[in-house]
Amino acid sequence: xxxxxxxxxxxxxxxxxxxxxxxxxxxxxxxxxxxxxxxxxx
Numbered sequence: 882x883x884x885x886x887x888x889x890x891x892x893x894x895x896x897x898x899x900x901x902x903x904x905x906x907x908x909x910x911x912x913x914x915x916x917x918x919x920x921x922x923x
Contacts, residue, residue: 883890897910912918 885891897908900907900909
């Protein structure tokens with residue numbers, strides 16, 4: 882993350898919610914992967 886007021890200010894964080902079982906894991910986030918999906922167009 883780059884502090885506000887500096888060139889390139891902002892940050893990016895991506896989280897997944899996983900269900901963990903004895904058989905493995907399942908990603909239940911259901912949100913598209915990658916930063917291009919986090920851009921809000923005006």
